Amino acid sequence: MTRKPLKILTASLAWLVIMSTAALTLLAHPLGAHELRPTIADIEVTQDSVSLTLFLVLEPMTAGVDLSNLTDTNQSPLSGQHDILRRLSPTELETAFQAIWPELQKSIMLKAGQTVLQSTIVSVEIPPVGNADLPRDSVLILTAQLPDDGTDVTLTWGRGLGLLALRQAGDQADYEAMLADGDTSAALPRAGSVSVGVAQLFTQYVRIGFQHIVPKGLDHILFVLGLFLFSATLRPLLLQVTTFTLAHTLTLALASLSVISVPSVIVEPLIAASITYVAVENIIGGALNRRRIAVVFGFGLLHGLGFASVLSEVGLQPARFITGLIGFNVGVELGQLAVLLAAFLLVGIWAGKTKHYRTFVTIPASAAIGLTGAYWFVSRAFF
Numbered sequence: 001m002t003r004k005p006l007k008i009l010t011a012s013l014a015w016l017v018i019m020s021t022a023a024l025t026l027l028a029h030p031l032g033a034h035e036l037r038p039t040i041a042d043i044e045v046t047q048d049s050v051s052l053t054l055f056l057v058l059e060p061m062t063a064g065v066d067l068s069n070l071t072d073t074n075q076s077p078l079s080g081q082h083d084i085l086r087r088l089s090p091t092e093l094e095t096a097f098q099a100i101w102p103e104l105q106k107s108i109m110l111k112a113g114q115t116v117l118q119s120t121i122v123s124v125e126i127p128p129v130g131n132a133d134l135p136r137d138s139v140l141i142l143t144a145q146l147p148d149d150g151t152d153v154t155l156t157w158g159r160g161l162g163l164l165a166l167r168q169a170g171d172q173a174d175y176e177a178m179l180a181d182g183d184t185s186a187a188l189p190r191a192g193s194v195s196v197g198v199a200q201l202f203t204q205y206v207r208i209g210f211q212h213i214v215p216k217g218l219d220h221i222l223f224v225l226g227l228f229l230f231s232a233t234l235r236p237l238l239l240q241v242t243t244f245t246l247a248h249t250l251t252l253a254l255a256s257l258s259v260i261s262v263p264s265v266i267v268e269p270l271i272a273a274s275i276t277y278v279a280v281e282n283i284i285g286g287a288l289n290r291r292r293i294a295v296v297f298g299f300g301l302l303h304g305l306g307f308a309s310v311l312s313e314v315g316l317q318p319a320r321f322i323t324g325l326i327g328f329n330v331g332v333e334l335g336q337l338a339v340l341l342a343a344f345l346l347v348g349i350w351a352g353k354t355k356h357y358r359t360f361v362t363i364p365a366s367a368a369i370g371l372t373g374a375y376w377f378v379s380r381a382f383f
Helices: 003-028 058-063 079-086 090-104 198-213 218-230 234-256 264-284 290-314 318-351 357-382
Strands: 039-045 049-056 108-112 120-125 138-145 153-157 164-168 176-179
Touching (some): 039 153, 049 108, 058 079, 058 090, 090 120, 108 138, 153 164, 153 176, 176 198, 198 218, 198 290, 198 318, 218 264, 218 290, 234 290, 234 318, 264 290, 290 318, 318 357
Antiparallel strands (some): 039 049, 049 138, 108 153, 120 138, 164 176
16 A cells, blocks of 8 residues: 555544544533523622622532533533432522532632622522423522722632623623633722723633634534535635635624524524535535535524524623624634634645545545534434
8 A cells, every 4th residue: 555545544544533433422412502501690899798690500500510611511421410400499409509509609709809708699599490401590699798998809700610791780880701710800899890991802702702613612613624525625615614604794793683583493403404414415526606605605694693692692781792793703713714724734734635535534524524413403403
């Protein structure tokens, strides 16, 4: 065997191992895309106290699920305990939450200067059990007394608690921030408000957009890889990716502005179907024509609706909406480019122009992607 076919075979085997591992992981841990929601918090600081109102899903925190890199609680080894909590009555769930609160409050750390505040629970509002397969939104209100030293207040959001959209409450409040994995808020004064610069807010949403693709957006990653596998030459890839970007940018903006609204129960199965469609078309072959571009554009519209769910859950303040929207979209694009760069370096740079590329890379990798998309479609549409 000559060196070139050996390289191609090696790349093919590596690609198959990666895709098969991803598919098997997903089969072992069923994925309900975007099931995890960011926690939203309103913080109000007065001269003698601070209050924190959290709009959140209590069950993952109560079960001790590490939300850092998950897209669905089923991916956690504690998913069984989490599912049990979903079926508890409001009173039973509050009892379970109160039991873990002494430990959990160390991860929701309020400080005045260097003084750690002892926060207490004012109330826990938990709705009755509805569909136990869906998250239920609870409201947790905390308060803490401030020392008589005039120091500013900060909030540190602990590792493993997922994403927090923090907003300062009050008529003159202008502060908002995205916190995750041990991030600390700006120092909030007891009178007035602190302003976050446009550059800082933009950077925060770039990070959120990037993380929505890498590592959390596996469905979007597989779709982009499907576009990559269609052809090993640059022009078809650029046309498809540009079309996809324009389409999802359009619906991301419109959906975030509430101009259009499509329920996730419709969008998510269709996103899964788009993955399978692109993969199947890669396998049967075809030219880059207007029909293919139109299909990619249509699927891009669907993926934009999926992206928009993140911003709609966070609830950007109107004055910061454009900055957050643009930053998030830039982050999404950077995430997609990172995926394409990784694919190019893995196989495209040295195997893409060989005659065996389609046989050993495009077809088997597209088959793995297509099967994963089909599994997602069935699980999202019927379960």
